[in-house]
Amino acid sequence: RRTLIDGDSALVTMSARVEPFVLSVEIPRGTRVYGFGAATGAPTRNGARFRLMTRDTLFFGIPGATYTAFPFFWVKAASETFAVLLATTYPLDVEVGATAVTMRGACDTEKSAVDVIVLRGSPAQILADLGSLVGRTFLPPAWALGFHQSRWSYKTQSAVLDVARRFRAEELPADVVHLDIHYMDRYRVFTFSTERFPRPRAMHDELRTLGFRTLAIIDPGVSVAPYRAYEEGKQAGIFCTRSDKTLYQGKVWPGATVFPDFTQVGARDAWARFHAPLLDAGVAGFWNDMNDPVLQVGETYDPLAEDIRHGAFGEIPHRRVRNLYANQMATATVKALKGARPAERPFVLTRSGFLGIQRHSAVWTGDNISSWQHLRENLHMVLNLGLCGVPICGADIGGFGGRPGKLGAVKWRPPAELFVRWMELGALLPFMRVHTTLYSPRQEPWSFGKVALAHAKKQLRRRYRLLPLLYRLVLEAHETGLPVVRPLWLSHDVDAEATQDLFMLGDALLAAPVLEAGRTSRSLALPPGAWIDFESGEVVAGGRTVERKAPLGTLPLFVKAGAPLFTLGVGRNAEETLQGPLALEVSAPSPGKPGRGSLFLDDGIGAGGARFLLDVETHDLGGRLRVTLAPGDTSFTPAQTELELRAPRAFERAIVDGAVVPLLPRDLKDEDRHQTVRAARIPLSARTILLE
Numbered sequence: 124r125r126t127l128i129d130g131d132s133a134l135v136t137m138s139a140r141v142e143p144f145v146l147s148v149e150i151p152r153g154t155r156v157y158g159f160g161a162a163t164g165a166p167t168r169n170g171a172r173f174r175l176m177t178r179d180t181l182f183f184g185i186p187g188a189t190y191t192a193f194p195f196f197w198v199k200a201a202s203e204t205f206a207v208l209l210a211t212t213y214p215l216d217v218e219v220g221a222t223a224v225t226m227r228g229a230c231d232t233e234k235s236a237v238d239v240i241v242l243r244g245s246p247a248q249i250l251a252d253l254g255s256l257v258g259r260t261f262l263p264p265a266w267a268l269g270f271h272q273s274r275w276s277y278k279t280q281s282a283v284l285d286v287a288r289r290f291r292a293e294e295l296p297a298d299v300v301h302l303d304i305h306y307m308d309r310y311r312v313f314t315f316s317t318e319r320f321p322r323p324r325a326m327h328d329e330l331r332t333l334g335f336r337t338l339a340i341i342d343p344g345v346s347v348a349p350y351r352a353y354e355e356g357k358q359a360g361i362f363c364t365r366s367d368k369t370l371y372q373g374k375v376w377p378g379a380t381v382f383p384d385f386t387q388v389g390a391r392d393a394w395a396r397f398h399a400p401l402l403d404a405g406v407a408g409f410w411n412d413m414n415d416p417v418l419q420v421g422e423t424y425d426p427l428a429e430d431i432r433h434g435a436f437g438e439i440p441h442r443r444v445r446n447l448y449a450n451q452m453a454t455a456t457v458k459a460l461k462g463a464r465p466a467e468r469p470f471v472l473t474r475s476g477f478l479g480i481q482r483h484s485a486v487w488t489g490d491n492i493s494s495w496q497h498l499r500e501n502l503h504m505v506l507n508l509g510l511c512g513v514p515i516c517g518a519d520i521g522g523f524g525g526r527p528g529k530l531g532a533v534k535w536r537p538p539a540e541l542f543v544r545w546m547e548l549g550a551l552l553p554f555m556r557v558h559t560t561l562y563s564p565r566q567e568p569w570s571f572g573k574v575a576l577a578h579a580k581k582q583l584r585r586r587y588r589l590l591p592l593l594y595r596l597v598l599e600a601h602e603t604g605l606p607v608v609r610p611l612w613l614s615h616d617v618d619a620e621a622t623q624d625l626f627m628l629g630d631a632l633l634a635a636p637v638l639e640a641g642r643t644s645r646s647l648a649l650p651p652g653a654w655i656d657f658e659s660g661e662v663v664a665g666g667r668t669v670e671r672k673a674p675l676g677t678l679p680l681f682v683k684a685g686a687p688l689f690t691l692g693v694g695r696n697a698e699e700t701l702q703g704p705l706a707l708e709v710s711a712p713s714p715g716k717p718g719r720g721s722l723f724l725d726d727g728i729g730a731g732g733a734r735f736l737l738d739v740e741t742h743d744l745g746g747r748l749r750v751t752l753a754p755g756d757t758s759f760t761p762a763q764t765e766l767e768l769r770a771p772r773a774f775e776r777a778i779v780d781g782a783v784v785p786l787l788p789r790d791l792k793d794e795d796r797h798q799t800v801r802a803a804r805i806p807l808s809a810r811t812i813l814l815e
Contacts, residue, residue, distance in 0.1 A: 127241055135198075135205060135241055144215075144228035146239065148207055154200045155619055156219050157610075160193030160476075160511045161488050164500025166623040168196065168219045168507075174229055176214035177415040177446050177475040178426060182490050182524040182531025183497075185423065190415060190489040191476050192446040193511040195253070196224060199612065199619065206249050208256065210238040212446045212477065214427065230427050230442045246613045247605060253512050254604030258482040260514050261457075262601040265727035266336055267408070267470040267485070267515075268593050269298030269697040270583055271556035272567060273338075276303035279319045280326045286567065287335045291695065293569060295580055296587045298696045300330065301410060301558070302339040310376035311346045313397045315404065327405025334695040336407035338472060341398075343382050343416050343452055344375035352397050356383065361390035364437045371431045373418035382416055385451030386433045386444055391458065398459035408470035409456050411484070414449040415475045421529055449475035453483035461730075468730050472554070478512070485515040485554050493522025493537035498545050499624070499638045505552055506626060509606025515597065517554030520545045521566050534563035539571035540640060540675060543578045547678040548636045550582040551589075551628060553597065553607045578676035581795045584693045587700045588794060589628075591689035594701070595723040596629045615650040621668075622648050631686035631720065632657075635671065635679040645679065646670045653684035655710055660771075660798030685712020687720030687739040687750070689766075690794075698727050702762040705807070708769040708800070709750050709814070711743045724761040733759040737807075748774065748814040765807055769800045770814050778813040779805050786814070 124138040136149040150156065156168040163171050164183075173187040180188040194209035207224075209215070214229035240256065242249045272290070277283045283300055290297045306323075308314040315323045330337065345352050345362070356362055362381040363371045370381050383390045398409070413420070418429055426445060433439040444451075453471050460469035471484040480486060488504045491497040501518035508516045521542045525534030546568070549555045559566035568579035586593075596607040606613075607629070611622040614630045625635050625647055633654065635647040649665035656663060656671075657680040663669060671679040682688055692704035701724060712718035718741040725734040736755035741748060748770070768777060770786060777784045786801035805812070 134203070134243065135207070137239065139239070141236070142234050144213070144232045144237065145225065146209065146237070147223045147225040148198070149223050150198050151200045152221055154198055156196055156198060156224060157507055158193065158196035158206065158510050159217065159507070160189070160191040160513070161504035161508055162189045162191075162193070162217070164497070164503055166503045166506075170219060172216070172218045174214060174216050175446070176229060176426070177449060177477070179413070179415050179417045180489060181423065181529060182492055182527045184527035184529070184531065190474050191480075191486065191508075193478055194226070195478060195511050197249075197510055198224075203243075204246065204249070205241055205243040206253070208240040208242065208253070208478075210240065211235065212444060213442060214446065233443070247603070250510075250512070250604040250606070257479040257512060259512070259602070259604045260481040260597070260600050261483060262468060262598060263470050263485065263515060264468045265590070265594060265697040265701055266298045268553070268590065268597065269555075270296060270586065271299040271301060271338065271554075272297060273301030273556055273558040274303065274566060275559070275561045276305035278305040280322065283337075284326060284329060287330055287333045289567070289569065291333055293576065293580070295568060296583050296693055296695060296700070297335070299336050299338050299407070301556070302337050302406070304340055304342070304376055306339065309346070309348070311348060311350055311352070312341055312344075313352050313400055314350065315400070323404035331405070334699065337405070338408045338410045338470070339401050339406045340410045340412050341456065342375060342413040343448070344373060344377070344380035344413065345383065346377035347372065347379040347381060348377065353381065356381070356393060359389060359393055360435070361387060361393050363441075364432050365430045366432060366437070368437060371429070375413060375417060375420045382418070382431075383452075384433045385448060385455060386439055387435060391451060391455040394452070394455040395459040395462060398456070399463070402459065402463040408460065408472070410472045411449065411452055411456060412474050414452050414473060416448050446477045449473050450477050450480050450483065453480060457483050466730055467728050476513070481513045481515070486513050487516065487554060487556065488518040490523050490531065491519055492524045492526060492531060493534060493541065495541060495638065495640050497522055498541065498548065501545070502548060502624070502626065502636065502638070505608055506610050509608055510610075512604060514600035514606045514608075515553045517549060517552045517556060519556060519558035520549040521557055521559060523558050524560050525563065532560040532562050534560055536564040536566075536570070538640075539575040542566070542571050543575050543675055544637055546579045546582045547676070548638075550586040551608075551634050551678070551680075553593065555586065581676055584795065587693045587697070588690045590691055590697060590700050591705075591722055592628060592632065595721050598723045599629070611650060617650050618648065631683045631688065633681040633683070635673075635681075637673045637678065643674050644670060644672050647679065649681070652713060654681040655684055656680070657682055658796050658798070660796075660800065682708075682710070683718070684710050685716070685718025685741050685743070687718060687741055689720065689722045701727055704767065705763045706767040706769055707739065709741050709748065710771055711748050712741050714743050714745075717742050725759045735759045735761045750812040750814065752810055752812075761807070763807055765804050767802050768805050768812065769802045772799060772801055774801050774814040776815055777803055777805070778815070779809050780811055
């Protein structure tokens, strides 16, 4: 038993044993425990038991199972917040009790020493220190922040194109169509079916004219069949073995399969090369699935009991590196993309991951189901992943499966209300994708009727309108480790429990999603200060609980008073949107407290680092408002040369770098907002603006 001392105070007390491994961290009663990635769907980890081992949960039908494994957690007590990181890759059984967080080895940990690292300071400092230890997120291409449409599967080339054409016919902004396993030849990875996808290059050419890209699914299981990936991989010795040195065989979609041993550099290099046919056909990025890895598809089995070995000589037991499998696979996938397109930023999506996965990949939360419970858990998983250093994440909108367990792939159409509410939430999360199973009705935005389609269109257009905010926050996450989506307690002095179903986008935009069926209003505890309703422009006093109307299609969204907010005109996709009309919305901050915001623009895809940064401050001058614009990095020249300045109706004119410009009424109904502001077009090169 050891106590970490800070001056005269005890910070944390722990007890530990190496064999069998046990670590218990004492916590005060009433403490709230966060983190452990997406280990559960609850807002906190209090009272939970789960196993930190990457595995297929069978539609969350295996109690305590999780797709990701993050041995990192936060302790938020009344007087102190700190975090604990266990530097071990072995699976752990975790129990969060009233007075301790206890972690036990779920297998033989081979008497391995485990470093226990305690992080303290402000939440921002803890996240910065975590990033220093395990790495910060990659910077994705802009198109990855757009809307993704998926299903298991769009089975033919014509089906993919039909979906893309329908999005454009309905004037729905979108960026990506996903290719699930039916694009393959007999489920053999790195192939196209010559029957269902006879002309993949031509398909991608047409998709690009429609403003779409594709993300192709890749599973690690390689068919034991006479084709390139298996033959070359076997010859190079890249596959996992059994104790007797023969190849380990499992069973996934193609039947008998072998699995690359990503602990070997040669295996990662070969895996990267195998992507060439897909990249040559025009695939934009990859979606790594079944990478927990699934060894026996659809079966309930113990992965730790499988006779599977890693290393050039089979010297590494599976239990030691299982949790790293998805990370190392993502490393190989990124290498494939960078090798083929060195001038572009890669995008990879993963189902599984361990600490540091954010360096290589975005994360989605796995095979959820179409239920109100999983809608709520979507938010909590994303928040806790962000607290573990994974800012670019999301869940399958509308739900993927129908029920927990082996029959989860069979699903009736979810209620339109559930789909719309999920679109409302998903449109504000870093990764946004609709996905559903093979054995389910269609789940595109138009699949639920005209009313639901109109609501979905509104949410999609708002996401693209707010793309400057998302894009800037992703850059901030890349540079500082701060999550894009944040619990309110991260930056505000609030009751964590009372605000657990709210979230912040950065530190300026507060969202209050509706997460229960039949609700047309909701109460929310606003932090102190003034808040501006994004749709109506109403100024709402904070520091109290307020009741807001929230009919279907409306998610209460508030801008912190004084925070400058950039928006864009909506194009077909992220690329067109980022080149479209730019607006800057300003309001008066609290006296003596400047409001701050920032704009980040670049070409949306380049790896060279050229960018345009513009910092904005607002100052309340007692009836007047001063706005200053200060350029930072200007190595990129944006398409825009001016912006529309928007201000509250009380202001009548703007003095822009000494020149008087009238502010004229501007109705925002074309943006699905019920308010009128005062506006004027000003040069993007303006530096000082005085509103009177």
